[in-house]
Amino acid sequence: MPKDDCNTSGDRLYQMLATLKSHDFRITPQRLAVLKILAASEDHPSVEQIYEKVRVEFPTTSLATIYKIVALLKELNELLELGFPDESNRYDGKKPFPHPHVICTKCKKIMDPELTSFDELKEEIARKTGFRIIHHRLDFFGLCRECQKVE
Amino acid sequence: MPKDDCNTSGDRLYQMLATLKSHDFRITPQRLAVLKILAASEDHPSVEQIYEKVRVEFPTTSLATIYKIVALLKELNELLELGFPDESNRYDGKKPFPHPHVICTKCKKIMDPELTSFDELKEEIARKTGFRIIHHRLDFFGLCRECQKVE
């Protein structure tokens, strides 16, 4: 099953577990807990947020452990990292491939918009610059519906 | 003159100076030096790189001063900041408004590609998400022509 065709969080969990196993990485309780959280989360959690959730079940877990698990999943291309220089990085475990994001600068919510015809843009760039494009990052910053109302 | 229609670095220097003056900010030797560097630089320098250049003329300049000047110009919308969580931020003083960048992951070169039809993408996003889009960030990562040859 391709990564962009997971319909349930169970699919994603199974897929991430399979990737870990196929690379001979051990399935530890901490790793399983993080995978479950990532596979289920509708938002784009930070390491700190994952940490808080894991600690509900495993109170002795170290923050460093979460960082290590996140780094591992990123390395295995099972997790997309959205790095921000001025605040915590955020993670997308459901769609671990580059795709556009819409970010509310007020409540920090991050959403995945549907978007057509981005590939042609990418090809135009490659043709005009001579670059071999490996990946990309497209973020739109603004105010979500709710935060527009409050103002 | 609109910011996206400066043809020479002199134009940009004059424009940035005018903005500082119109907001009653003092023109200090350090600020002038930074403005000149930003208006002239073809690349996208980091604070450290600006610092090194300023120190040629003013060896006692503090790194904190460069940070302060950069923050001020950013606040005045005369400088575009490209933040990177894992390395130094980079700055674009020639085109201080959001535009796509192409970034070589090997030599760290940053270029401005010409790009048509990005606005419709932005409108599609706003329509589909209900966000009021304020600004955006579009980065393509890959290998530039030179780094493709070396491998």
Place this chain on the structure above:
DNA sequence: TCTTAAAGGAGAATGGTTCTCTATAAAGAA
């Protein structure tokens, strides 16, 4: 030249992330 508030300089503080080192435990073997 004088005055004064803004700006600069130096170094400490910050904070998300990474590193180091030791203790623990997952998973295959016997």
Place this chain on the structure above:
DNA sequence: TTCTTTATAGAGAACCATTCTCCTTTAAGA
């Protein structure tokens, strides 16, 4: 099941780009 090995977890120090603090200097109008 128990044993063995080695990856992984835990705890806290270290890192480093950036920001902050506090004091000194200076730009610019009077």
